[in-house]
Amino acid sequence: MTAMSLDEAILGRRSVRGFLPTPVPKALMRKVFNLAQWSPSGTNVQPWRVCVASGAVRDRLRxxxxxxxxEGIPAKQDHKDKGRLGEPYKQRRRDCARVLYDAMGIEWEDKAGRSRASLRNFELFDAPHVAFFCMQDIFGGQSAADVGMYTQTLMLAMTAHGLASCAQGTMGHYPDLVRETFGLEDDMTVLYGLSFGYEDPATPANNARTSRADLAESVQFMGGEIDYASNDK
Ligand SMILES: Cc1cc2nc3c(=O)[nH]c(=O)nc-3n(C[C@H](O)[C@H](O)[C@H](O)COP(=O)(O)O)c2cc1C
Structure with a gap:
């Protein structure tokens, strides 16, 4: 048990992009992954298959x-967005990047700086552990949502137990490498990854803070009297 309330864990979790080398103790690792195991899924099929790399395996992957x-080897994701982003999503993506570049002191026009920031993904932000979230290729969108719920449960459990994390679509860029490393079957697809460990508070990127759209932009309530003015952190 932790003293952190659910509200505190939800509002306290954020993407951390700079970690200390300190490994997570095995008992704590089992604790948070055991908690995530209690995530819901359609008809309880539990479609998630999660592979965690630490130590020498993590080093080789990195x-x-x-x-x-x-070497410019192109990404070959198993899962991709089906079309180009329109508004308001494009602007939100731009805002998200700007928050990170501002924290890192990178100008928007600084292409080299931006690609250095992007490369940090593949350095795993120096995290001692990286998890990959996979599911069999027979599964579709609903099961991918189940894996997403699992991931958020895991991230909240990590936050509540003093760990930091960053979900990474970029960890799905080379799924063949993940399959080969973990000996996964050919029909096992890789959705994304999660670097995790202990936050390095000295990393400037960790000062990035994102915002969220107003509740009324995302949620439509019908019937009854609803006050939309209270979704701020
Ligand atoms: C599925 C998923 C994939 C993501 N991929 C990346 C990524 O490849 N690199 C990265 O730096 N952040 C990535 N993020 C983190 C998001 O940018 C971040 O969650 C968002 O900007 C909100 O910020 P917050 O997590 O600090 O609240 C990803 C998040 C999710 C949920």
Missing amino acids: TEFLRRVS
């Missing part, structure tokens, strides 16, 4: 990611 990116 080296190979960096080699592929530096």
